[in-house]
Amino acid sequence: MRQRLPSWFRRPLPPGAEGGRVKRLLGRHGLHTVCEGAKCPNRAACWHDSAAAFLILGDACTRDCRFCAIPHEARPAPPDPDEPARLAEVAAAMGLRHVVVTSVTRDDLPDGGAAHFAAVVRAVRARLPNATVELLVPDFQENPDALAAVLAAGPDIFNHNLETVERLHPFVRPQADYRRSLAVLRRAAAAGARTKSGLMLGMGETDGELRAALRDLRAAGVALLTLGQYLAPSSAHHPVARFVPPAEFDRWRDEALEMGFACVAAAPHVRSSYHAEELLAHGGAP
Numbered sequence: 001m002r003q004r005l006p007s008w009f010r011r012p013l014p015p016g017a018e019g020g021r022v023k024r025l026l027g028r029h030g031l032h033t034v035c036e037g038a039k040c041p042n043r044a045a046c047w048h049d050s051a052a053a054f055l056i057l058g059d060a061c062t063r064d065c066r067f068c069a070i071p072h073e074a075r076p077a078p079p080d081p082d083e084p085a086r087l088a089e090v091a092a093a094m095g096l097r098h099v100v101v102t103s104v105t106r107d108d109l110p111d112g113g114a115a116h117f118a119a120v121v122r123a124v125r126a127r128l129p130n131a132t133v134e135l136l137v138p139d140f141q142e143n144p145d146a147l148a149a150v151l152a153a154g155p156d157i158f159n160h161n162l163e164t165v166e167r168l169h170p171f172v173r174p175q176a177d178y179r180r181s182l183a184v185l186r187r188a189a190a191a192g193a194r195t196k197s198g199l200m201l202g203m204g205e206t207d208g209e210l211r212a213a214l215r216d217l218r219a220a221g222v223a224l225l226t227l228g229q230y231l232a233p234s235s236a237h238h239p240v241a242r243f244v245p246p247a248e249f250d251r252w253r254d255e256a257l258e259m260g261f262a263c264v265a266a267a268p269h270v271r272s273s274y275h276a277e278e279l280l281a282h283g284g285a286p
Contacts, residue, residue: 006243009229009268022052025093029086032059053100053136053273054087056120057113061104063175067163067200069233075108079116084123092127098277099124102136102159107175112138114146121153132156134196136272139176139184147184151191157224158188159196161272162217165209172203172238182220189221196279198226198272201249204241214256223262224279227252228270244268 026033032055060073091099101120106113121133134157140146151158162185163169166178181197189195197217199210217225227249232240246268253266265279 006245008246009243022094025090026052029090030080031083031087031090032056052094053102054091054120055102055104056083056087057103057106057109057116059104062107063105063173065163065173065176066238067172067203067230067232069237070104076104076106079106079109079113081119084116084119087120088123088127091124091131096128096131098132098134099128100134100136100273102273103138105138105175107141111146111149112140112143114140114143114149117150118153121155132277134159134273136161137184139180142180142183144187147187148191151188151193156194157196158193159198159224159272160184160188161198162213163198163200164203165199165205165213166216167209168203168205182216185217185222186220189223194224195220195222196224196226196272197222198228198270200230201227201244201252202230202240202242203238210252211255214252214259214261218259218261225256225261225264225266226270226272226279227256227264227266229268 033052057079058076060071060076061068062072062074062076064072087101101117101124103113103117117135117137121135124131124133133155135150135155136159137150139160140150160181162178162181163176164172169176169178185195185197199213201210205213214225229244230238230240232238249266249268249270253264256264256266263279
């Protein structure tokens with residue numbers, strides 16, 4: 001049975017006028033967002049602020065993670081070569097200063113979609129030379145050439161989410177691997193990228209397991225961290241073990257900063273791309 005949201009998680013919806021404009025703009029240009037695909041609880045607030053996290057390479061994923069609402073498909077449609085230019089145009093129309101781009105995982109592609117990510121960065125830079133670009137990438141199955149292609153495009157932030165603690169990975173992310181994700185982040189940090197990662201709390205992790213995951217991320221060179229409350233998209237997904245109170249998020253933020261993270265966003269509503277520009281502004285150097 002689905003649990004009721006606690007009082008600290010509920011908040012009023014913003015007016016819908018700007019959100020409607022953003023949704024229509026995305027629809028006219030045939031673009032997807034992770035805001036809709038992953039049923040993010042912040043999408044109304046972000047769209048009200050004329051912000052969105054673009055979802056490239058289609059709207060169906062070759063993996064079937066137990067926490068994610070994005071549909072699974074073994075053979076999604078091939079990448080759209082015009083998508084980078086359309087995304088850049090919409091980012092300009094929205095007046096974005098910080099452009100967040102993520103994707104479904106495309107294990108069916110030889111490079112996992114790395115070249116497409118690089119093309120998006122180049123298109124955004126050509127259209128919005130003063131904007132910063134944040135990429136939230138899959139693990140590319142730790143393909144070094146794919147990682148090199150993405151890093152060569154020079155994103156301002158290279159983000160790859162660890163999502164949960166090591167013990168829960170086989171249940172929550174059965175087609176991913178905890179150590180592989182850390183290796184991807186380590187490679188990016190070693191190449192000089194400003195790295196970012198995030199975890200969801202309330203999936204059944206213990207304090208000791210979460211603390212170990214944070215230490216692993218720091219050892220991998222991760223500078224920016226997000227911690228947010230996990231919400232199950234449906235009763236068929238991994239269940240919510242508990243709702244973490246705001247004070248506990250505050251404690252984890254303080255502990256993570258003591259570990260050496262440059263900047264930490266930790267609160268029930270925090271997601272990877274939520275107020276991402278602010279995290280970049282306060283994040284310092286890699």
